[in-house]
Amino acid sequence: xxxxxGGRRPSDPFKxxxxxxxxxTTKPVEGPARxxxxxxxxxxxxxxxxxxxxxxxxxxxxxxQDRINAxxxxxxxxxx
Numbered sequence: 001x002x003x004x005x006g007g008r009r010p011s012d013p014f015k016x017x018x019x020x021x022x023x024x025t026t027k028p029v030e031g032p033a034r035x036x037x038x039x040x041x042x043x044x045x046x047x048x049x050x051x052x053x054x055x056x057x058x059x060x061x062x063x064x065q066d067r068i069n070a071x072x073x074x075x076x077x078x079x080x
Contacts, residue, residue: 042069 037043057064057071073080 054064057067060067070080
């Protein structure tokens with residue numbers, strides 16, 4: 001953008017105003033849509049839960065992640 005000798009104003013105020021308007025009114029480009037979940041496929045996540053809750057699910061040994069998943073499905077009203 002060229003400036004006048006004083007360096008304060010653009011040489012073409014109309015173009016500058018048009019560019020500023022376009023910048024604030026143009027909708028940002030969104031990323032690709034997320035693919036629908038495939039039934040039965042599990043996703044790796046990080047989940048922060050109380051130590052006591054973790055110990056409860058781990059006390060019966062292996063399969064504790066499946067037990068947490070089943071409890072969350074029940075809480076969400078989803079069939080097991």
